[in-house]
Amino acid sequence: MSTIGEVIKCKAAVAWEPNKPVVIEEIEVAPPQENEVRIKIVATSVCHSDLYHLFEYMHPEGFPTVLGHEAAGIVESVGPGVTEFQPGDKVIPVFLGQCRECRFCKSPKTNQCELAWTRVSDVILASVESRFTCKGKKVLQFMGTSTFSEYTVVHQSAVTKIDPAAPLEKVCILGCGLCTGYGAAVNVAKVEPGSTCAVFGLGAVGLAAVMGCKDAGATRIIAVDINSEKAEKAKVFGATEFVNPKDHNKPINQVLVEMTNGGVDYSLECVGKVEVMRSALESCIKAWGISVIVGWTDVYNVTVKPLSLLCGRTWKGCMFGGFKSKDGVAQMVKAYLEKKLMVDEFITHNMTLDQINDAIGLMKDCKCIRTVITLSPQ
Structure with a gap:
């Protein structure tokens, strides 16, 4: 049964307030709007930046939110104006967008993007808009990605298409830490x-x-x-x-x-x-x-x-390691598939979304390098 154009109800780990365990909730994920892509997240990993927001930065306006920004998934549907992606594409969302049109994207001197600066607030570390709701409340999308969710909606400038041969439960960790x-x-x-x-x-x-x-x-x-x-x-x-x-x-x-x-x-x-x-x-x-x-x-x-x-x-x-995100992530995935880059060696634990607080604890206690959370089969 097609979900295109429909609100999707799914599981997500919601951080209702700072310095507290996240809670597995049923959330509603709205259809993608203009220039947006809705992604079925297959695998995500826990990065220290998630912990930073939850335990160190703790800005009160940055909650409730769904954390997570290292992930890989499959395009479920696209909004108006999206021509680069189609349902079924394997993709990696990125917290630092690349519109390829602004003066920064066109300059070899930087990997910053003017559009990315307008879409994610550096005060609340979340998208200025959100397609998430839970229990009737708006839930923020952390770093414009929010991958501790079975589905998420991301602006097309912050999504990169990858080789369909890539194992998503491995290359998900290229979404932040390794490239950085x-x-x-x-x-x-x-x-x-x-x-x-x-x-x-x-x-x-x-x-x-x-x-x-x-x-x-x-x-x-x-x-x-x-x-x-x-x-x-x-x-x-x-x-x-x-x-x-x-x-x-x-x-x-x-x-x-x-x-x-x-x-x-x-x-x-x-x-x-x-x-x-x-x-x-x-x-x-x-x-x-x-x-x-x-x-x-x-x-x-x-x-x-x-x-x-x-x-x-x-x-x-x-x-983000100076990589122009959409281009750089695809290049790193290619290098991994050609056995020119170690990726598997970073993954020390594998868990499910229901174990997300355990995964956060491993990172907080420095007992892991990367824990990969599997949300759905490829």
């Missing part, structure tokens, strides 16, 4: 062959950054984390050394400077803590070091001494 970390090394830092790198934080984003440094030809890749259990996993992705800041009685930036005869060529901060951002910057060699902020936070300010930059260091920000 990998691209930070390859696209933003532009790591050079023979260089020395330091990656701070070994979650999925950090491990992807390690992999990016390796693929870019770095000779020495120092993985930094306060959890020594992550050392062996970092080596799987290309780390040559591991340093735990807790094992030293001096600041970690001093440790790295001493280890590398003045500092690393490139450092990537993949934690989202301002004190780590400063440490990553100061671990770079003064004359030409490049440090990239990859971790997401908007809670605290970061402060550095001007001399940390005056001698020649470069400090850069990075969103």
Whole structure:
């Protein structure tokens, strides 16, 4: 029985308020409007940005919401004006859109998009409009995607069509973390062959950054984390050394400077803590070091001494790994299918939507890299 043009009732994990468990509810998902795509989510994964909104940022106007923004699914129906997609297409929704028409999309200097800025509010971290309701109340769509739901509606500028051969329960994690970390090394830092790198934080984003440094030809890749259990996993992705800041009685930036005869060529901060951002910057060699902020936070300010930059260091920000989202995700899926990119190795747990709070707990307690939630068979 066709659902096209009809309201769909389905299960979703609703975050009614901050710092509380999400609740499995029946929600109503309206048909897609102009330039929108309704997607049946096959698989989604839990990213730290979901936890950030729920437990750290906790903006009161950002609730109720359906979290989730790393996912893959199948197009169920399309709204007026959509020509790029049709029912049955395998797709990945992305939190950072690419309209391909604005001055930012046409510029090789950035992966930002003017249309994306107008569609997702950076105050509530949700779409300015929502196709979700639950118990008669409007429910926000987190980052314009909301993938902890069996169905979601996304603007066509934030959906990328992928190879139909791609296993959705694997490539779903390319919707955020892997592209963010990998691209930070390859696209933003532009790591050079023979260089020395330091990656701070070994979650999925950090491990992807390690992999990016390796693929870019770095000779020495120092993985930094306060959890020594992550050392062996970092080596799987290309780390040559591991340093735990807790094992030293001096600041970690001093440790790295001493280890590398003045500092690393490139450092990537993949934690989202301002004190780590400063440490990553100061671990770079003064004359030409490049440090990239990859971790997401908007809670605290970061402060550095001007001399940390005056001698020649470069400090850069990075969103979604510098990938123009629709193009970049499709390219990464292709690389995975050609066995040029590790993806499976990031997935440590598989669960169902009913277990979403357990999956959130694993991420909160740093007991996983990526947990994939299966919502429906392909």
